[in-house]
Amino acid sequence: xxxxxxxxxxxxxxxxxxxxxxxxxxxxxxxxxxxxxxxxxxxxxxxxxxxxxxxxxxxxxxxxxxxxxxxxxxxxxxxxxxxxxxxxxxxxxxxxxxxxxxxxxxxxxxxxxxxxxxxxxxxxxxxxxxxxxxxxxxxxxxxxxxxxxxxxxxxxxxxxxxxxxxxxxxxxxxxxxxxxxxxxxxxxxxxxxxxxxxxxxxxxxxxxxxxxxxxxxxxxxxxxxxxxxxxxxxxxxxxxxxxxxxxxxxxxxxxxxxxxxxxxxxxxxxxxxxxxxxxxxxxxxxxxxxxxxxxxxxxxxxxxxxxxxxxxxxxxxxxxxxxxxxxxxxxxxxxxxxxxxxxxxxxxxxxxxxxxxxxxxxxxxxxxxxxxxxxxxxxxxxxxxxxxxxxxxxxxxxxxxxxxxxxxxxxxxxxxxxxxxxxxxxxxxxxxxxxxxxxxxxxxxxxxxxxxxxxxxxxxxxxxxxxxxxxxxxxxxxxxxxxxxxxxxxxxxxxxxxxxxxxxxxxxxxxxxxxxxxxxxxxxxxxxxxxxxxxxxxxxxxxxxxxxxxxxxxxxxxxxxxxxxxxxxxxxxxxxxxxxxxxxxxxxxxxxxxxxxxxxxxxxxxxxxxxxxxxxxxxxxxxxxxxxxxxxxxxxxxxxxxxxxxxxxxxxxxxxxxxxxxxxxxxxxxxxxxxxxxxxxxxxxxxxxxxxxxxxxxxxxxxxxxxxxxxxxxxxxxxxxxxxxxxxxxxxxxxxxxxxxxxxxxxxxxxxxxxxxxxxxxxxxxxxxxxxxxxxxxxxxxxxxxxxxxxxxxxxxxxxxxxxxxxxxxxxxxxxxxxxxxxxxxxxxxxxxxxxxxx
RNA sequence: GCCGAAGUGGCGGAAUUGGCAGACGCGUUAGGUUCAGGACCUAAUGUCCGCAAGGAUGUGGGGGUUCGAAUCCCCCCUUCGGCACCA
Numbered sequence: 001x002x003x004x005x006x007x008x009x010x011x012x013x014x015x016x017x018x019x020x021x022x023x024x025x026x027x028x029x030x031x032x033x034x035x036x037x038x039x040x041x042x043x044x045x046x047x048x049x050x051x052x053x054x055x056x057x058x059x060x061x062x063x064x065x066x067x068x069x070x071x072x073x074x075x076x077x078x079x080x081x082x083x084x085x086x087x088x089x090x091x092x093x094x095x096x097x098x099x100x101x102x103x104x105x106x107x108x109x110x111x112x113x114x115x116x117x118x119x120x121x122x123x124x125x126x127x128x129x130x131x132x133x134x135x136x137x138x139x140x141x142x143x144x145x146x147x148x149x150x151x152x153x154x155x156x157x158x159x160x161x162x163x164x165x166x167x168x169x170x171x172x173x174x175x176x177x178x179x180x181x182x183x184x185x186x187x188x189x190x191x192x193x194x195x196x197x198x199x200x201x202x203x204x205x206x207x208x209x210x211x212x213x214x215x216x217x218x219x220x221x222x223x224x225x226x227x228x229x230x231x232x233x234x235x236x237x238x239x240x241x242x243x244x245x246x247x248x249x250x251x252x253x254x255x256x257x258x259x260x261x262x263x264x265x266x267x268x269x270x271x272x273x274x275x276x277x278x279x280x281x282x283x284x285x286x287x288x289x290x291x292x293x294x295x296x297x298x299x300x301x302x303x304x305x306x307x308x309x310x311x312x313x314x315x316x317x318x319x320x321x322x323x324x325x326x327x328x329x330x331x332x333x334x335x336x337x338x339x340x341x342x343x344x345x346x347x348x349x350x351x352x353x354x355x356x357x358x359x360x361x362x363x364x365x366x367x368x369x370x371x372x373x374x375x376x377x378x379x380x381x382x383x384x385x386x387x388x389x390x391x392x393x394x395x396x397x398x399x400x401x402x403x404x405x406x407x408x409x410x411x412x413x414x415x416x417x418x419x420x421x422x423x424x425x426x427x428x429x430x431x432x433x434x435x436x437x438x439x440x441x442x443x444x445x446x447x448x449x450x451x452x453x454x455x456x457x458x459x460x461x462x463x464x465x466x467x468x469x470x471x472x473x474x475x476x477x478x479x480x481x482x483x484x485x486x487x488x489x490x491x492x493x494x495x496x497x498x499x500x501x502x503x504x505x506x507x508x509x510x511x512x513x514x515x516x517x518x519x520x521x522x523x524x525x526x527x528x529x530x531x532x533x534x535x536x537x538x539x540x541x542x543x544x545x546x547x548x549x550x551x552x553x554x555x556x557x558x559x560x561x562x563x564x565x566x567x568x569x570x571x572x573x574x575x576x577x578x579x580x581x582x583x584x585x586x587x588x589x590x591x592x593x594x595x596x597x598x599x600x601x602x603x604x605x606x607x608x609x610x611x612x613x614x615x616x617x618x619x620x621x622x623x624x625x626x627x628x629x630x631x632x633x634x635x636x637x638x639x640x641x642x643x644x645x646x647x648x649x650x651x652x653x654x655x656x657x658x659x660x661x662x663x664x665x666x667x668x669x670x671x672x673x674x675x676x677x678x679x680x681x682x683x684x685x686x687x688x689x690x691x692x693x694x695x696x697x698x699x700x701x702x703x704x705x706x707x708x709x710x711x712x713x714x715x716x717x718x719x720x721x722x723x724x725x726x727x728x729x730x731x732x733x734x735x736x737x738x739x740x741x742x743x744x745x746x747x748x749x750x751x752x753x754x755x756x757x758x759x760x761x762x763x764x765x766x767x768x769x770x771x772x773x774x775x776x777x778x779x780x781x782x783x784x785x786x787x788x789x790x791x792x793x794x795x796x797x798x799x800x801x802x803x804x805x806x807x808x809x810x811x812x813x814x815x816x817x818x819x820x821x822x823x824x825x826x827x828x829x830x831x832x833x834x835x836x837x838x839x
Numbered sequence: 840g841c842c843g844a845a846g847u848g849g850c851g852g853a854a855u856u857g858g859c860a861g862a863c864g865c866g867u868u869a870g871g872u873u874c875a876g877g878a879c880c881u882a883a884u885g886u887c888c889g890c891a892a893g894g895a896u897g898u899g900g901g902g903g904u905u906c907g908a909a910u911c912c913c914c915c916c917u918u919c920g921g922c923a924c925c926a
Contacts, residue, residue: 216843216920223842223922230926248926261926297924304924329924339926348924423925541920614864615851621919625851631864634879693853696863703863782859787907789859827906833858837906 004647004754006640008604012746016117024762025064025119027075029514029527036072037531038064039510039570041539041547042079042126045105046086049112051594051612051624052579052586058609059576059618059691060538061118065742066685069766075531076119077513079126080106083134084502085163085179088435092467098435099463102129112596117605117746124516128505133512134437135458136522137505140554141440142451143561149195150429152449156265156332157428159187164471165432166191168501169425170224170546186290192439192498193426196553200225200422203552212572214619217544224545226423231407233340233416235260235313237272238321244268244313247335247421251406252399253342255391256363257315258353259323261306261339264289265332269309272324278310282326289328297328304329304352315340316415317406318392327352335421343381344373350381363390364399427550429501434465434474436499444486444493453487459495473497506547507554510534510569529565537570544575574689577621579612586624594624606744607633613691613743635699636747639740642702642709643733643751646726650756653717653726662724670708671773674732677701678769681739695743698736705732730755738767782833783808790817801828808834 019025040060043053064076080102087098087105094101106127113120126133144150158167162182166189171178196203204225207218230249237244246260262269264286273279285307289297306327313324329348330339343353343360353360360375364386373382388394394402410416430439438459440452452459462481465474475481475497486493511523514531518524539547548570555569578585581592599608610632616622663671677697684694709729715722734755741748741761752761776797781804783791791813795804805826808814818838825837 219843220921226922226925228925246926250926302924327924329926331925334925341926346926348926351924421925423922544921611864617852620845620852623851625865628851628865635864637879692851693863696853699863780859784858784907787858792859825906827858829858833907835858835906 004644006637006747008606008636008747009601011750012115012117012605015746015749016114018749018759019119019762022760024068025074025076025121026123027073027121029524029530031530032073034072035075035531036064036067036536037075037534038067038536039076039534039538040078041537041543042081042506042509043109044081044084044086045102045109047105047108049109049596050586051596051599051608054116054596054608055576055579055612055618056538056540057113057116057118058612059574059689060536061116061609061745062613062685062691062742063536063538064119065745065762066766068762069738069741069764071765075513076121077124077126077516078113078120078122079124079509079513079516080128081502081506081509082106082127082129083436083499083505085165085433085435088433088467091435097463098467099129115600115605116596116609124513126509126512126516128437128502128509129435131458131460132519134505136512137437137500137508138440138452138457138459139454139522140504140508141437141500142454142457144194144557145441145451147557147561149198149557150192151195152190152192154188154190155193155428156186157189157191158184159189160184163433166428166430168428168503170427170549191428191430192441192496193428194504194553196427196550197422197424199553199556200227200424201420202556203424203549206552206556206568210568210571210573213570214573214575217541217548217573217575220544221549224424224549228421228423230419230421231410231416232336232419233316233410235316235338235340237324238312238314242268244324244338245336246338246340247419248340250342250345250403251410251416252388252391252394252402253345253363254315254317254340254406255388255394256342256344256361257320257322257340258343258359258361259325259341260313261325261327261330261341261349261352262309263330263332263337264326264328266326266330266337269326272309272311276310278308282307282309285326292328302328304348304355306352306356308356316413317409323358325356333425334423344375344378345381345383347381347383350378361390363388365389367398427501427553429504430498431501432471432473432498434461434467434499436502437461437505438475438481439496439498439500441496442484442486442493443496444489444491446491447486447488447493449496450486450488450493456487461499473499475499503547503550507550508558510537510551511558511564523563525563532564533566533569533571536572536574538574538576540578541575548573574619576618577616579615579622579624581624583623594626599629603629603633604636604746606636606747610636610695610744614695615692617692618689635702636744638706639702639733639736640747640751642706643737643754645713646709646729646733647754649717649726650730653723655730655756656723656727658727658731659720659724662721663728664721664725666708666711667725667728670704670732671728672776673701673704674728674735675769675771675773678735678739678767679771679774682766682769685742691743694739698740701732701736705729705736708732735767737761738764779831781831783811783814784833784835785814785817785838787835790814797831804828804834808836 038060040056064074067074082102087102090101091098141150158172160167160177160182162180163177167177172184175183177184204222204227207221228249230247231251232245232247234243234245273282306325309324309326311324312321314321341349343349344362345364362373362375365373366386385399388397388399388402394406407418438461440459442450442452444450462478465478467474482495484493484495511528514527515523551569558564559567581594584590584592586593596608607629611629614632680697681694684690712725712729717723717726737748737751749761753759778794779797780792780794782789783793791811793807821838823836823838827835
């Protein structure tokens with residue numbers, strides 16, 4: 001009997017080298033068999049990974065390895081989302097160049113990833129801050145520019161004073177910078193945008209095709225896109241030929257308009273009040289409101305305020321003259337910046353009207369004739385459905401039916417039209433920072449904004465730069481960079497000095513993996529068409545909107561440019577939960593980071609992997625418990641010891657086929673449970689990614705195996721039954737090793753070898769199970785009286801109901817409990833229970 | 840305010856076509872082993888009553904449907920996430 005020690009350090013190194021030298025994860029671009037593109041969100045090289053990060057990569061690795069055993073050709077690449085502010089901030093703090101800082105971090109993290117035993121095709125590694133990558137990010141900018149999907153405009157944008165740069169709407173959370181939690185300010189700046197809002201409808205519609213995405217993520221995206229259907233109606237400005245358009249989702253209330261509200265930013269305000277007695281007070285109001293932060297202006301408690309402009313607009317449906325106001329609750333970013341106010345049927349308008357004593361006109365009455373609304377009695381707006389009143393030819397029509405009729409009426413009369421509005425704004429991609437891909441544009445006095453010709457790409461980031469942020473891009477101060485010649489006319493010109501949002505880098509990296517070394521094109525269309533969409537994408541829920549929406553947009557742009565033939569980048573998406581410690585997200589500042597290197601050192605990577613998978617269902621947040629790790633370690637040791645103890649036996653006793661006629665009671669039961677376990681693990685992985693219960697099932701099986709093997713240890717194996725028993729034991733251990741291989745690959749490789757097989761468990765097919773062997777001959781049935789368990793009986797599983805009932809009626813415990821009471825009803829659930837209803 | 844997810848022992852969690860609540864693991868307790876610590880092995884472990892056999896009770900709270908509810912229905916509470924003066 002040999003009893004080797006479980007030397008995880010040695011074993012893990014051995015098999016990591018083995019996979020590397022055998023190219024387990026290295027695939028070419030040919031699709032000669034079922035392909036499977038398994039993608040984990042590429043990491044930002046922050047320097048160190050903690051055990052919480054590990055979950056993402058470990059889950060991805062389980063999926064990859066499982067699919068390999070299922071016979072798929074698996075593409076599992078990795079790279080680095082390497083541009084971004086932290087590297088620049090670190091450079092400012094420690095005077096290390098961001099590129100050096102980033103490269104150092106990448107090499108540290110690469111070691112960590114390898115230590116976990118997560119397998120990637122490193123030949124495809126991409127790093128977004130390297131010129132051979134960002135050259136193509138710039139090329140993508142040019143493609144969008146050519147397609148009129150990249151444009152520059154002056155707009156009120158979010159400015160983070162701490163990061164000293166602008167931010168996209170998606171990067172502002174509750175008025176705070178998503179990255180540093182600083183309150184953002186509004187600034188009017190000239191900035192570059194991508195026209196993602198042109199794609200709003202498609203981004204919304206195609207969510208329905210994403211069956212493999214969590215509903216939650218789809219809902220979040222749908223909310224973010226925020227489609228609302230309605231009409232745009234033109235109100236004539238009294239005494240002029242000008243019209244002010246406004247958007248409404250309630251054209252049915254058009255006859256109830258009693259005033260109009262303009263957003264303080266509305267460009268028409270100036271000319272409305274110019275030279276009038278209203279000029280001073282109105283511009284005073286506008287300045288005051290615009291000085292407020294978005295939070296102050298838009299939070300629920302904010303009181304509605306406004307001021308009359310002295311002007312009137314004409315309601316085009318009834319020629320009524322209504323006053324034109326400026327109010328703080330009208331937003332320039334939504335619709336047209338002008339609101340037709342219907343106080344009777346809109347709560348905000350109602351509050352405003354009450355405050356400034358504006359008229360309230362009812363145009364919809366509740367359909368149940370019991371109550372009739374009267375303006376003077378109303379305490380809030382009536383926003384429910386009803387029947388049109390005071391609406392001339394539409395009177396008497398239910399308001400829902402009136403909506404399309406009224407819109408048709410607008411269109412016939414040329415006063416308005418059907419219109420759809422989206423909350424989604426264009427994607428602001430300019431950043432006033434150094435560590436990003438320069439926007440490939442040159443400004444020429446005579447030619448304007450000229451794109452850098454493709455041949456001149458990449459526009460290289462200069463090395464020697466003063467990083468201190470001062471509100472302009474640090475590149476602004478680098479003369480060699482700024483000064484250029486116009487590609488069109490050859491005269492001297494200036495480069496754009498803003499860099500791109502790092503979400504541009506990450507919006508297309510999954511394509512680059514197919515062509516990571518190709519310096520002639522961003523990606524090879526034929527290859528990406530073969531391998532994409534990604535079969536399984538795995539990452540954090542925090543990217544539900546940002547990265548995932550941007551990537552969908554870019555994918556659709558490529559599709560439209562006929563560069564690719566797929567409409568969506570990610571067929572299936574899995575969002576894993578966070579691992580928390582002491583109830584909080586792990587972070588250096590909170591000091592609750594669990595260092596994976598220490599765990600690997602003490603217990604090994606396999607233990608860490610197993611615990612990470614066992615801790616909770618993977619989509620749920622989970623609390624890391626250092627003590628809990630030991631349970632996984634114990635389990636692996638028990639498995640190790642059981643196999644190594646029998647190593648000699650397995651070598652000496654012939655590995656003959658299992659003979660069912662030689663089954664003992666115990667070996668038959670074990671054989672049954674081998675099959676049950678294989679089935680359970682397969683289904684848990686396939687159907688619900690319930691790795692925690694899959695592992696629990698294997699633990700149960702091992703507990704049974706340990707019990708079984710105790711009786712076998714000292715046998716001589718001279719008779720057939722004992723040999724058969726040993727081979728059932730062998731089968732059970734081999735099955736455990738196979739089904740655990742995706743979870744704890746190193747120890748399984750080693751044990752597979754110890755069990756006498758040639759190295760390489762991932763070339764072994766995933767085990768099948770024998771459905772016939774799963775059925776039990778005997779089952780334990782629960783016997784209830786009035787729903788309470790009173791006895792249990794072991795009966796043949798195919799027993800007929802009469803035999804069963806007579807067994808129940810002869811059961812001593814049941815007789816005692818019945819105590820002569822009368823049985824009214826007997827419920828029999830085959831193989832499960834009998835319930836006697838008595839009185 | 841609207842939409843969504845969740846709430847089960849001391850802890851992580853399991854059980855969903857309604858059928859033994861608490862699988863599996865951690866922790867705890869007792870015993871074994873060990874010079875000792877650790878590691879390991881065996882047993883117990885929801886709560887309450889009981890020496891025990893056994894009984895009662897129990898899945899956020901309250902009601903309901905059912906022979907039977909963690910699971911289905913209604914109302915409510917708490918936590919988390921998303922959206923929110925979006926016309």
